[in-house]
Each structure stands twice: as C-alpha cells, then as structure tokens.
Amino acid sequence: MRIAVIGSGYVGLVAAVCFAELGHDVLSVDSDHDKIALLRGGQVPIHERFLPELVNRHRGKRLCFSTSVTEAVDQSDAVFITVGTPQSETGEADLSFVEAVAQEIASAISDFKVIIEKSTVPVRTCESLRKTLLLNGARPDSFSVASNPEFLREGTAVTDFLYPDRLVIGVDDAASASLLSSIYRPLTDGSYYRQESAIPFVGYAHAQAPIIVTDTKSAELIKHASNAFLAMKISFINAVANIAEFVGADIEQVSAGIGSDSRIGTKFLNAGIGYGGSCFPKDVQAFRVVAEHCNYEFGLLTEVIRVNAEQRSRFLKKVRNALWTLRGKRLGVLGLAFKGDTDDIRESPALEIISVLLKEGAYVCAYDPVAIPKAKEVLDTNRIFYATDPYTAASGCDAVLILTEWKQFAQLDLEKLRSVVKHPIVIDGRNLYRPQEMARAGFVYHSIGRPVAIPECMSFDGESDSMHRESAIRFATTG
Ligand SMILES: NC(=O)c1ccc[n+]([C@@H]2O[C@H](COP(=O)([O-])OP(=O)(O)OC[C@H]3O[C@@H](n4cnc5c(N)ncnc54)[C@H](O)[C@@H]3O)[C@@H](O)[C@H]2O)c1
Known part of the structure; x- marks a missing residue:
C-alpha cells in the first residue's frame, strides 16, 4: 500500500516508520524543513526506543521524507493526518493545523484517496474534514474520510504501535474499511509477529492485534x-x-x-x-x-x-515546608521531561514546578537523561544550571527533588548521594523509593501520600507535624 503521513512529530514519525516496517511504501511529510532535512540525513529528532533502528532499516527504501503535501497525496492511496491539535485559549482543540492540511490535500487530489484522521480530535471532526475537502474543490467521489485514533505512549511508542491493545478504525463506508483493514493486516493476522526481524516485545502481547471497527463518530469519541x-x-x-x-x-x-x-x-x-x-x-x-x-x-x-492542578501546588508546599524559605536555596532537580523515557517537555509538571521555585528565589541544578536540550529552550533564567548526572545535580544542594520517574532515578547509589548533598533532604514527587529505605540511608524523605520518613538519629521533635503538616515515621539509619 502507498501511504502518506502528514506531520512527522511523535505520532506521525512513529506511524510512518511502523507502516514501512509493516511492508508499506511510506512518504512522511512535515512543513518543518529542518526536521525533514534531519530525517533525510538519517537523524531522528525525538528520543524514542527502536525509532533510530527502524528509520535506518527503511530510509530510502520503503520510507521517504518530504515537505510537500501535494507530492505525498499524489503518490499515495491512503493519507494519514497526524499534525498537532493543541489546546486553544477557550480549552477546545485548535484544529487549524488539521484544516490547513485538509485544504492542501483538497487541491492535490486527482484520483481516489482515503483521508484518515489520526490526530486526536473532537467528535464530528471527520464531518468537518469532509466539508473542508469539498469546499476546497475535492470531488465528492474522489475521497472518503476515516478515523483511526492513536493510543501510543511516548517512551514506548514503537512497541505500542506494533503491539497495540486494540486498533480502532472508524469508518462510514466500505472502501475505507477495506483499505484500513489491509494496512493493519500484518498485525491483525499476526504475520508481522512471526517475522524474524520483528521488533521484539517484552511482556504479554496478543498473537493477533484485536481490531475494533466503528463509525467515525464513535472512533473519535473512543x-x-x-x-x-x-x-x-x-x-x-x-x-x-x-x-x-x-x-x-x-x-x-x-x-x-x-x-x-x-x-x-x-x-x-x-x-x-x-x-x-x-x-x-x-x-x-x-x-x-x-x-x-x-x-x-x-x-x-x-x-x-x-485535582491535577492542586497536586502541583501541594508538592510546592511540601518543598516550602521542608526548606522553610526558598530564597537563595540550592535545589538538585532530577527530571525535566513530563514522564520517563521521553525527551518531551510539553506541559511537564517538572517544568511548572521548577518555574515557581525559580520565581521564589531558589537556584536549581537539574539533570534529565535526554530532556535538557528541550528544557533549555524554555527555562530561560540565569538561576538554573544543568548537570551531566544526578550526583552532580545534587552536589551541595539543600534538597533533592525527584520530578520525573526515570528508571535510573529509582536506582541511585544512596550512599554516594548522601555524600554529595549539603542537607540530606529528598522530596520525591514520583514515589520512587520506600520511605524506610531512604531514612535508613540517612535522608529525610518526603513523598506523596506517605508519612515523612526521618532517620532516627535526627531529632527535630515535633517538627514533622507542626512544620511539615505531614505525619512522620522515624527509622534507624544503617551503617
Ligand atoms: N504525542 C503523543 O503521545 C500522542 C499520542 C496519541 C495521539 N496524539 C495526538 O496526535 C497528534 C500529533 O501529536 P504529536 O505529539 O505527534 O505532535 P507533534 O507536535 O510532535 O507533531 C506534529 C507535527 O506536525 C507538523 N505540522 C504542522 N502543520 C503541518 C502541515 N500543515 N503540514 C505538514 N506538517 C505539519 C509539525 O511541524 C510537527 O512536526 C495530536 O493530535 C496528539 O494529540 C499524540
């Protein structure tokens, strides 16, 4: 099958690469010329496991990159739309990128295409897409429109795509149903999983990916x-x-x-x-x-x-309670990405928390395994420094804050950490440690939904309840 994927971001690039992996000829399109130049040169602009291997495996063979929607429409049977649908000021989805792509597709259609909405969109977007294509000159018999929402998670995007819990296909006509079914057939008949070169999956996966076929509106709602x-x-x-x-x-x-x-x-x-x-x-x-x-x-x-917004404020309160005042304090921050295994910092709770701490006069030394370059673009201040490892970030600091659940942050050498900090206080927003383990290692350990753990050797009697307003438990330290 000849497939075009418009938008080469986290979803579009993964989808394009995985479609090539399933044996299709794919043209991955983006309006960002720099991104396309990088991809053409074999570089991958996002951090995602297996993506570099797959780009390398298919680039220049079944996978090509372009900045031209017209070229992509011309060369394909199926056109997936995977551009962003950010939040507008009123809270609703801003569909202007989808509309812009629809207008470009309309002027490029000559023979029959199925246009598939893969971006996350409000129910009835397929209807608006159909109207926009018609308004912009596409003949009614030259296209049909379908919905194929994406459920991948950043960090495990490639395996999520290739080993889905379920595929959802929203179609209102037989042509779309048949085309989408054949695109995903290597997954739904299990033949992909029997290939020796298949990307491996650890854990339980279906022998054949389940497929749910609905009408377009139901798929959008799902x-x-x-x-x-x-x-x-x-x-x-x-x-x-x-x-x-x-x-x-x-x-x-x-x-x-x-x-x-x-x-x-x-x-x-x-x-x-x-x-x-x-x-x-x-x-x-x-x-x-x-x-x-x-x-x-x-x-x-x-x-x-x-509740979600309040959770940030409660965490900040914990930091203030643990440190009394923030002005001039040095905080070692572990984690910038919105979650582990990704370099994506969009709407990252970590960045929101850091911004408030900086505003309140603290100094931050931050470490993240991959998100530092992206964070540098948005955290513009001279009171934030970036470290090359967690221990350097924690060095000389008044408290260590854990803000992203990277696996390596759950496996720190606690003795080493204890030896580099100025004050042994850890405030963990991800509950990566057992409180008693941290107290035994000599840390006052604050986490979420658990009592503060205090090493037995530290005597701030009464403080835990009056200052922290959190219950506290004491543990004997080891060594
Ligand atoms: N990121 C995720 O984990 C995830 C998971 C499931 C669904 N989604 C949904 O998928 C959609 C895309 O998300 P994303 O994270 O990949 O976004 P993204 O911002 O990473 O990528 C969007 C890409 O579209 C490109 N683009 C914008 N306008 C274009 C145009 N006119 N022509 C060509 N390219 C254009 C941008 O340059 C960008 O590279 C969103 O609706 C999102 O909600 C995202």
Whole structure:
C-alpha cells in the first residue's frame, strides 16, 4: 500500500516508520524543513526506543521524507493526518493545523484517496474534514474520510504501535474499511509477529492485534473518552493520596490493594505530581468543551483538572515546608521531561514546578537523561544550571527533588548521594523509593501520600507535624 503521513512529530514519525516496517511504501511529510532535512540525513529528532533502528532499516527504501503535501497525496492511496491539535485559549482543540492540511490535500487530489484522521480530535471532526475537502474543490467521489485514533505512549511508542491493545478504525463506508483493514493486516493476522526481524516485545502481547471497527463518530469519541478516563484514574489516586497523607497511611499499599481488583487494574494508579504531557491536559479540557457543546456539563472532568492542578501546588508546599524559605536555596532537580523515557517537555509538571521555585528565589541544578536540550529552550533564567548526572545535580544542594520517574532515578547509589548533598533532604514527587529505605540511608524523605520518613538519629521533635503538616515515621539509619 502507498501511504502518506502528514506531520512527522511523535505520532506521525512513529506511524510512518511502523507502516514501512509493516511492508508499506511510506512518504512522511512535515512543513518543518529542518526536521525533514534531519530525517533525510538519517537523524531522528525525538528520543524514542527502536525509532533510530527502524528509520535506518527503511530510509530510502520503503520510507521517504518530504515537505510537500501535494507530492505525498499524489503518490499515495491512503493519507494519514497526524499534525498537532493543541489546546486553544477557550480549552477546545485548535484544529487549524488539521484544516490547513485538509485544504492542501483538497487541491492535490486527482484520483481516489482515503483521508484518515489520526490526530486526536473532537467528535464530528471527520464531518468537518469532509466539508473542508469539498469546499476546497475535492470531488465528492474522489475521497472518503476515516478515523483511526492513536493510543501510543511516548517512551514506548514503537512497541505500542506494533503491539497495540486494540486498533480502532472508524469508518462510514466500505472502501475505507477495506483499505484500513489491509494496512493493519500484518498485525491483525499476526504475520508481522512471526517475522524474524520483528521488533521484539517484552511482556504479554496478543498473537493477533484485536481490531475494533466503528463509525467515525464513535472512533473519535473512543479516543477522547479513553484519555479522559486515564486522567481521571490519576486524579482519583492523587485525591486518595491526600487522605492517606493526612491520616498517615501509605498510598502505595492502598494503590496495590485497589489495583489488584481486576475490575480496576494497577495501571495509572501511581500517586505523584499529576499528569502532564502533550495529550492528557489538552484532551481532558477539549473533551469537557465537547460535552458543553452537547449541552452536557461534564463536572467530573472539571474535578479531574482541578485535582491535577492542586497536586502541583501541594508538592510546592511540601518543598516550602521542608526548606522553610526558598530564597537563595540550592535545589538538585532530577527530571525535566513530563514522564520517563521521553525527551518531551510539553506541559511537564517538572517544568511548572521548577518555574515557581525559580520565581521564589531558589537556584536549581537539574539533570534529565535526554530532556535538557528541550528544557533549555524554555527555562530561560540565569538561576538554573544543568548537570551531566544526578550526583552532580545534587552536589551541595539543600534538597533533592525527584520530578520525573526515570528508571535510573529509582536506582541511585544512596550512599554516594548522601555524600554529595549539603542537607540530606529528598522530596520525591514520583514515589520512587520506600520511605524506610531512604531514612535508613540517612535522608529525610518526603513523598506523596506517605508519612515523612526521618532517620532516627535526627531529632527535630515535633517538627514533622507542626512544620511539615505531614505525619512522620522515624527509622534507624544503617551503617
Ligand atoms: N504525542 C503523543 O503521545 C500522542 C499520542 C496519541 C495521539 N496524539 C495526538 O496526535 C497528534 C500529533 O501529536 P504529536 O505529539 O505527534 O505532535 P507533534 O507536535 O510532535 O507533531 C506534529 C507535527 O506536525 C507538523 N505540522 C504542522 N502543520 C503541518 C502541515 N500543515 N503540514 C505538514 N506538517 C505539519 C509539525 O511541524 C510537527 O512536526 C495530536 O493530535 C496528539 O494529540 C499524540
């Protein structure tokens, strides 16, 4: 199949590369000339596991790059739209990039194409897409429109794409159904998984990817509702964490107890500093506006958003309580990306927290395995420094803050960390450690939804309750 993918960002590039991996001839298009030049030269502009190998495997063979939508439409049977759909000032999805692409596609169509909306969009976008194509001169019999929402997660995008929990295809006609089914056939009949060169998957995966075929409107709703539901799970556990913190329970034990009910499941039940990234914040907002347009007030989503914002403020309060004053304090910050395994900093809770700390007069020395270059573009201040490893970031600091759940931050050499900090205080927004482990290593350890852990040898009697307003437990130190 000849496929064009318009937009070569996190979703578009992964989709283009994976379609080539499935045996299709793919043209990946972006209006960003620098990005296309990089890709043509074999460089990959985002950090994503397996992406460099696959670009290398298919570039110049089944995978080409272009800045021309016209060329892409001309050379393909299926055109996927994967441009951004950011949040507008009113909270709804800004569909101007989708509209611009639709206009370009309309003027380039000569023979029959299926135009597939893969960006996350509000329900009924396929209808607007169809109208825009017609308004801009495409003949009614020269195209059909379909929806194929994407569920990949940054950090595991390639394996998520190739080993999906399910594929969702929203179609209103037989031509789209048949074309989309054949594009994904290597996954749905399992033949891709039997190839020796297939990208490996660790864990449980279906032998054949399940496919759900719906009408276009239902497919569009599935995507928004899925993201809103996941965000709701995160806000729910964060709300419970606040109760756990007050009464001195342990949210990690509570999560495990809740999540082991198979009707609930353990995923997305990690208490922390709230969700971020380029999807959940904007998609929950956009879905709430969709509901408003349907004369339904989705108050549940309003609360999900409120709890999420409050989680940042509560974390900042923890930092202030732990350090008393912030002006002139040096903070070692571990993590800039919105989550582990990605360089994406869009709507990163870490950046939001750092910005407030800097405003309040603190100095920050930050480390992230891959997100530093992107963070440097947005955190413009002379009170932030960047380190080359976690220990340098923590060196001489008044407290260490853990803001992103990178695996390496959960495996720090605590003795080494203890030896470089000025004061042994760790404030962990991701619950990467067991409190007693940290106290035994000599740290005062603040986390989310759990009592503050204090090494037995430190005597700030009464302080934990009056200053931290969090319950505290003492543990004997080792060594
Ligand atoms: N990032 C994710 O984890 C994820 C997951 C599922 C769905 N989505 C959805 O997929 C869509 C894309 O997200 P993303 O993270 O890949 O965005 P992105 O910002 O990384 O990429 C979008 C790309 O589109 C390009 N573009 C914009 N206008 C263009 C035009 N007229 N012609 C050609 N290219 C154009 C931009 O230059 C950019 O490279 C969004 O709707 C998002 O909500 C994202």
